[in-house]
Amino acid sequence: MGCVREKISTLIQDIKGMGCNFPMLYINLDFIDKMEVEMCVNDVFFRSLKDIEKHVDKSLKNIEDYAALVEIKNKYSEAYIYSKLNSLLVLDKVPENEARKTPDYKALFRGKNIYIELKSLNMLGGxxxxxxxxxxxxxxxxxxxxxxxxxxxxxxxxGEICxxxxGNADYDPRSVRLVIELLIEKIGNNIKNEQYSCGDTVLLIDFSDQLPIISKPSDALQQHYYDGDSKSQVSGELWNVAFGRLNDAIYRASKFEGESNNDGLLEKQGVLISYPFIKGIVFHYWGHFYSIAQMTRDNSPVIHLLESLWDIFPEALLR
Incomplete structure (x- = not known):
């Protein structure tokens, strides 16, 4: 394996000569250094670097190999989030099984196994x-x-990035409902039932800075919140992605005084409502974890895991 950092630096410079590429903006070269230093004792880093180098080599040969550029980001993201989780938990990579899909990680918490399935989202249109x-x-x-x-x-x-x-004529960049429904759709497209059959499993969604939300994360974790700038009630994207129900009223910020904040009725059901076998969702957004845990009758250890690691908003837990 060559010096991956040098290859990535060269690729970034080549891309700068062309303009801008979103996936590569996510790459932190200092973390690549960390991976290269520790890869001899960290199998996840070793395999991730190997995959990253393969796709970097492809991109250096063809700067417009966008599939390779996205894969660089995806493999980097997996290693980065693994590193963050591994600093908080006793974490193991779940071996891949050709016979059936498996979750990504297993965490030992208070003597019980909690499984974590990681999904990285990219912007619509790929x-x-x-x-x-x-x-x-x-x-x-x-x-x-x-x-x-x-x-x-x-x-x-x-320039504008949407x-x-x-590509719909009725696209509205101010719509909170649009963001909620498209996130539900993208997450749902990535859910494979088998990956949640090993035991209590948490879904970890990595936005990778590809899909920004309109609200601040602390506001987005509430069903609705008061937006002081527009002086109107606004719906929280992440709460509704998890717990929203069909025909729930969604609100957005008013653009001017007197404008309605009505953003229509929700046309898709939240992830934790549609997939009850998922015990909770953790969102990784701009370098931080934000959690919404699903209440269970059996006092699931997932709840205690999330409560002990990240701030859980009462609004989410009391659903």
Whole structure:
């Protein structure tokens, strides 16, 4: 295995020459250094670096291999979150089984095994969206260079990234309901029942900075909250992703005084409502864990695990 850090640095410089690529913005070279130092004693780091290097090599040969660029981010994300969890728990990687799907990790907590299934989400549109972003950034770069070559000392070029835009004519970037429903859809598409059959299993969702939410995380974990800026009630995205029910009223921030904050009725059911075998959800967002645990009649150890590691909002637990 070569020096992965050097290869990634070269790739990042190549991408900067083109414009901007979202997945690579997530990569922290200091953590790559940590992985390379510890890979001889950390099998997860070793395997992750091996996979990362394979996809970096592909990308260096073809800068527009967007599938490879996304895989670099995914493998990096898995190792990064493993490292964070491993500092909090006695954590083991669950061996892969060809016969059936298995969760990613097993954590020993108070003498009981808790399983963790990790899913990394990417923006809607996948590789085509990343291609669009990079090409738009390259066009902006050419425009700015052209303005400077004309003698202009200052030049501006606006760009817009719409991670939830499916290309629909009625796309509304202010819609909280749209964010909730699309997150429910993306998470649901990644749920395989077999991966939750080993025992009490928590679903860990990594946004990887690909799918921003409108609210602050502390607000997003509430069913509804008061937004002081717009002076209106707003629905929390993460709470409703977990616990929302069909036809629940969803609210968004009013743009101006007197505008309705009604954002329509929820058309998709929350993940923990649709999949009762999932014992709880942990969201990894901008480097922090945010948790919503599902109340169970048997006083599930998952509840105590989450309570002992991360702040659990009472609104979520009292559902």
């Amino acid at each position: 590789n085509s969206k990343h291609k669009e972003i990079m090409h738009d950034a390259f066009e902006s770069k050419l425009y700015l260079e052209g303005e400077i070559s004309k003698g202009n000392s200052v030049a501006f070029k606006e 991670p939830y835009d499916k």
